[in-house]
Amino acid sequence: xxxxxxxxxxxxxxxxxxxxxxxxxxxxxxxxxxxxxxxxxxxxxxxxxxxxxxxxxxxxxxxxxxxxxxxxxxxxxxxxxxxxxxxxxxxxxxxxxxxxxxxxxxxxxxxxxxxxxxxxxxxxxxxxxxxxxxxxxxxxxxxxxxxxxxxxxxxxxxxxxxxxxxxxxxxxxxxxxxxxxxxxxxxxxxxxxxxxxxxxxxxxxxxxxxxxxxxxx
Amino acid sequence: xxxxxxxxxxxxxxxxxxxxxxxxxxxxxxxxxxxxxxxxxxxxxxxxxxxxxxxxxxxxxxxxxxxxxxxxxxxxxxxxxxxxxxxxxxxxxxxxxxxxxxxxxxxxxxxxxxxxxxxxxxxxxxxxxxxxxxxxxxxxxxxxxxxxxxxxxxxxxxxxxxxxxxxxxxxxxxxxxxxxxxxxxxxxxxxxxxxxxxxxxxxxxxxxxxxxxxxxxxxxxxxxxxxxxxxxxxxxxxxxxxxxxxxxxxxxxxxxxxxxxxxxxxxxxxxxxxxxxxxxxxxxxxxxxxxxxxxxxxxxxxxxxxxxxxxxxxxxxxxxxxxxxxxxxxxxxxxxxxxxxxxxxxxxxxxxxxxxxxxxxxxxxxxxxxxxxxxxxxxxxxxxxxxxxxxxxxxxxxxxxxxxxxxxxxxxxxxxxxxxxxxxxxxxxxxxxxxxxxxxxxxxxxxxxxxxxxxxxxxxxxxxxxxxxxxxxxxxxxxxxxxxxxxxxxxxxxxxxxxxxxxxxxxxxxxxxxxxxxxxxxxxxxxxx
Numbered sequence: 001x002x003x004x005x006x007x008x009x010x011x012x013x014x015x016x017x018x019x020x021x022x023x024x025x026x027x028x029x030x031x032x033x034x035x036x037x038x039x040x041x042x043x044x045x046x047x048x049x050x051x052x053x054x055x056x057x058x059x060x061x062x063x064x065x066x067x068x069x070x071x072x073x074x075x076x077x078x079x080x081x082x083x084x085x086x087x088x089x090x091x092x093x094x095x096x097x098x099x100x101x102x103x104x105x106x107x108x109x110x111x112x113x114x115x116x117x118x119x120x121x122x123x124x125x126x127x128x129x130x131x132x133x134x135x136x137x138x139x140x141x142x143x144x145x146x147x148x149x150x151x152x153x154x155x156x157x158x159x160x161x162x163x164x165x166x167x168x169x170x171x172x173x174x175x176x177x178x179x180x181x182x183x184x185x186x187x188x189x190x191x192x193x194x195x196x197x198x199x200x201x202x203x204x205x206x207x208x209x210x211x212x213x214x215x216x217x
Numbered sequence: 218x219x220x221x222x223x224x225x226x227x228x229x230x231x232x233x234x235x236x237x238x239x240x241x242x243x244x245x246x247x248x249x250x251x252x253x254x255x256x257x258x259x260x261x262x263x264x265x266x267x268x269x270x271x272x273x274x275x276x277x278x279x280x281x282x283x284x285x286x287x288x289x290x291x292x293x294x295x296x297x298x299x300x301x302x303x304x305x306x307x308x309x310x311x312x313x314x315x316x317x318x319x320x321x322x323x324x325x326x327x328x329x330x331x332x333x334x335x336x337x338x339x340x341x342x343x344x345x346x347x348x349x350x351x352x353x354x355x356x357x358x359x360x361x362x363x364x365x366x367x368x369x370x371x372x373x374x375x376x377x378x379x380x381x382x383x384x385x386x387x388x389x390x391x392x393x394x395x396x397x398x399x400x401x402x403x404x405x406x407x408x409x410x411x412x413x414x415x416x417x418x419x420x421x422x423x424x425x426x427x428x429x430x431x432x433x434x435x436x437x438x439x440x441x442x443x444x445x446x447x448x449x450x451x452x453x454x455x456x457x458x459x460x461x462x463x464x465x466x467x468x469x470x471x472x473x474x475x476x477x478x479x480x481x482x483x484x485x486x487x488x489x490x491x492x493x494x495x496x497x498x499x500x501x502x503x504x505x506x507x508x509x510x511x512x513x514x515x516x517x518x519x520x521x522x523x524x525x526x527x528x529x530x531x532x533x534x535x536x537x538x539x540x541x542x543x544x545x546x547x548x549x550x551x552x553x554x555x556x557x558x559x560x561x562x563x564x565x566x567x568x569x570x571x572x573x574x575x576x577x578x579x580x581x582x583x584x585x586x587x588x589x590x591x592x593x594x595x596x597x598x599x600x601x602x603x604x605x606x607x608x609x610x611x612x613x614x615x616x617x618x619x620x621x622x623x624x625x626x627x628x629x630x631x632x633x634x635x636x637x638x639x640x641x642x643x644x645x646x647x648x649x650x651x652x653x654x655x656x657x658x659x660x661x662x663x664x665x666x667x668x669x670x671x672x673x674x675x676x677x678x679x680x681x682x683x684x685x686x687x688x689x690x691x692x693x694x695x696x697x698x699x700x701x702x703x704x705x706x707x708x709x710x711x712x713x714x715x716x717x718x719x720x721x722x723x724x725x726x727x728x729x730x731x732x733x734x735x736x737x738x739x740x741x742x743x744x745x746x
Binding site: 099102103111112113114115116117118121122124 | 377384400
């Protein structure tokens with residue numbers, strides 16, 4: 001990713017002061033496509049990044065995904081405790097947590113569907129509606145707003161020809177506003193799937209979108 | 218004896234067992250600390266913030282429902298800090314509350330109404346529009362009005378902890394949080410969910426069956442016992458206009474605690490049925506003649522003299538007193554068989570969080586009582602059949618409170634004397650020489666014996682129609698005329714007479730039974746004499 005021509009590719013640790021590659025900081029297992037089995041155990045609990053090519057028809061816990069669920073379960077004392085990462089896995093596979101997904105997670109973890117719905121709806125980072133292949137979350141909180149986040153939002157909406165919260169016709173983009181992404185030092189911050197794009201200006205928006213469309217992420 | 222802790226609540230010294238909460242300790246001296254989320258039958262999340270009380274030495278108000286007492290603790294439930302706290306919390310509760318008390322079923326028995334009236338602000342200060350949820354059908358008998366909800370989560374905890382079928386949950390968060398099931402799943406298929414309507418402190422969960430049927434303040438509450446099965450759950454019959462409007466559980470920790478099943482809750486409408494028998498009727502030579510009770514009983518006794526051996530059909534729906542009086546009459550007439558029929562279900566329906574409570578397979582309230590007076594069960598699990606020996610009997614046939622619904626018109630055709638005592642006319646009573654109207658259990662006093670041999674009293678909730686009388690009064694008078702002794706003049710008399718004639722009921726008095734019931738074969742007498 002280090003060849004992306006943006007000021008900050010946005011992975012943890014890159015302050016521009018060191019000549020470290022992302023691989024050296026995060027480990028080789030986490031660069032590029034995450035392996036279907038989830039990769040190294042120490043990274044399995046981190047926030048899941050969404051597959052750029054979502055497979056909404058794929059079975060939730062089957063094959064490699066079943067192995068990953070087993071791996072998640074092995075880290076917790078009870079099945080109930082594994083609910084959040086299990087929902088995260090479901091979202092990673094299908095892009096959003098649908099009622100059917102909640103039901104499948106409930107079955108897998110031996111919980112009631114209603115309980116899973118309660119948890120999934122409590123947390124705002126589980127998408128309860130289908131989203132595009134790239135979920136563009138533009139921070140519009142104080143720092144970013146002062147730096148012109150509203151214009152960035154408008155640029156994304158103009159490029160993707162959608163309304164806030166809607167998915168573009170080609171299914172590639174859903175643009176929403178986000179509250180503070182904790183990157184106030186690099187306004188405007190945009191989180192696309194699980195990756196940060198920092199210091200984004202309206203003029204860069206088409207370039208980012210073209211890149212995402214071409215390379216997936 | 219548990220270790221006792223002494224503390225002071227509102228200036229009163231009180232000693233309670235170690236581990237008691239402040240809220241329970243206050244209750245023991247008659248002080249109710251306002252609360253929503255706390256319920257004695259479930260865990261306390263301490264989330265309604267209404268039971269915060271001032272504890273001297275504590276840095277901030279303490280939730281009374283989860284704070285356990287300590288020796289020498291000084292608690293103020295009515296201090297300025299406590300009152301100010303409740304006033305503030307109640308104001309928050311009203312921010313989104315629709316104040317639709319005039320059309321709310323809970324009005325009159327609503328904790329929000331009561332607390333705000335007692336301690337809340339006189340006027341609201343909110344200027345913002347209220348959040349609106351509308352209403353949601355939870356399936357079963359439950360309707361949910363989200364705007365009235367105070368998010369105490371009693372219903373969620375009942376379903377997860379007591380019924381142990383986690384159908385309800387809090388959906389969304391913050392201002393948008395609302396109680397819901399899994400989308401369209403609803404509560405169908407659960408058999409205790411009616412209890413969430415009872416424990417809802419406000420009008421958020423209401424019964425569809427009772428919806429807009431009566432106002433709470435118009436209802437008369439009468440302690441009674443559920444007739445749905447042999448468990449004998451303690452209930453209150455809520456009546457208006459001489460009709461049962463609804464059934465609510467009555468707390469009795471020995472039997473059903475605070476809960477009743479949905480079968481029992483909705484199985485009351487037979488008590489409201491019309492077309493009742495209203496006058497004693499004597500039939501002779503094809504003619505029917507309504508007559509006064511005295512005349513009818515004198516004519517009956519004259520005809521019974523030397524009429525032959527007795528075969529009687531009793532009912533497991535009759536009270537102990539009725540069955541005892543029938544037993545005495547049968548004995549006085551020379552003795553004979555008493556049989557009864559009782560319906561059975563295939564499976565019990567247990568309440569998982571309260572293991573001693575279940576909808577039992579025996580669907581009659583007093584089969585134990587019938588067995589104890591010497592009656593034997595006949596017929597199948599639908600309470601039909603089994604009466605062949607009685608049907609063609611040529612002596613005296615007495616039918617008590619069995620509607621003979623499966624019997625044809627030739628039932629009792631050969632009997633020398635056929636007495637039918639029931640609530641409704643029946644084809645099986647076509648050949649009855651005497652048709653005597655009796656009252657239901659809701660229309661008089663009496664007692665049932667449940668499956669653990671606990672005798673429990675019920676009280677009179679409604680007036681009996683016409684000249685209908687309790688069966689123990691009629692049978693007791695007949696037994697006294699035939700076999701000597703005094704006729705019972707009250708249910709207590711009839712129960713005492715039962716104790717004299719059936720040894721299982723000896724040793725306990727009507728007062729021992731009281732409102733909580735008394736176990737047979739327990740030689741403890743709380744009256745001490």
